Every structure is written in C-alpha cells, then in structure tokens.
Amino acid sequence: MAKPMTKTQLVAALAEEMGAEKKTASAALDAVVSIITKEVSGGGAVTLPGIGKIYCRERxxxxxRNPATGEQIKKEAxxxxxxxxxxALKDSVNA
Known part of the structure; x- marks a missing residue:
C-alpha cells in the first residue's frame, strides 16, 4: 500500500494543476478545509463533486466494553x- 500524500505534496500537486504558486495553492486548500470544518461542525453537510459527501451524524x-477489564461502561451520546x-470515485478506483 502506498504512503498517504502529505499536505506539502498535495499543495505542490495542486499548485501544478492550477498553474499557480505553492503559496496560492496552500491558501486555497486551507480555505476549503476551513469551509468544510465550519459547515460540518455546524451540523451541515458538504458535497465535493466526484469525491463524496462529508457530514456529521449523532450517535x-x-x-x-473496556477491552482491558471486560467492564461494561455507559458511553454518552x-x-x-x-x-x-x-x-464516480469508486468506479475510477475499480477500473
């Protein structure tokens, strides 16, 4: 299995794809992450076309059960x- 792409590698690839500087690509990536975080933490959902949908669910x-002791514990919601x-992403991975 290949190693996951780091943020530095992602920024470099994004900059190359956009034809922009790494600083611009980094700012764009940070902005997208910030928007997704705000929306999902507020109870909303974000759909990234071709990638998927990120959402928050209440449990x-x-x-x-505590695996070390076997004791049953009540976990809060x-x-x-x-x-x-x-x-589309699933199909491209399996193609």
Missing part, C-alpha cells in the same frame, strides 16, 4: 464525522 448513548464516497 446515541450506548453501553461499551456524541457526534461523529462520516463520509460517503461518490460512485
């Missing part, structure tokens, strides 16, 4: 960020 209160992958 109910539940009982979980919380939120979790989920992502549904677009069919």
């Amino acid at each position: 109910p209160e539940r009982m979980v 919380d939120k979790v960020v989920k992502m549904t992958i677009a069919k």
Whole structure:
C-alpha cells in the first residue's frame, strides 16, 4: 500500500494543476478545509463533486466494553464525522 500524500505534496500537486504558486495553492486548500470544518461542525453537510459527501451524524448513548477489564461502561451520546464516497470515485478506483 502506498504512503498517504502529505499536505506539502498535495499543495505542490495542486499548485501544478492550477498553474499557480505553492503559496496560492496552500491558501486555497486551507480555505476549503476551513469551509468544510465550519459547515460540518455546524451540523451541515458538504458535497465535493466526484469525491463524496462529508457530514456529521449523532450517535446515541450506548453501553461499551473496556477491552482491558471486560467492564461494561455507559458511553454518552456524541457526534461523529462520516463520509460517503461518490460512485464516480469508486468506479475510477475499480477500473
């Protein structure tokens, strides 16, 4: 399995694709991340065309088991960020 792309590598690839400087590409990437973070943390969802949909889902209160002791503990309700992958991306990976 290949190593994940780092932010530096992503910025360099984005700059090359845009035909812009790395500083501009970095600012664009930071802006996109900021927008997604604000929208999802506020309970909304963001659809990235061709990539997928990022959204927040609430999980109910539940009982979980401590693997070290086997003790049952009550876990409070919380939120979790989920992502549904677009069919176009799935198809391109499997092609």
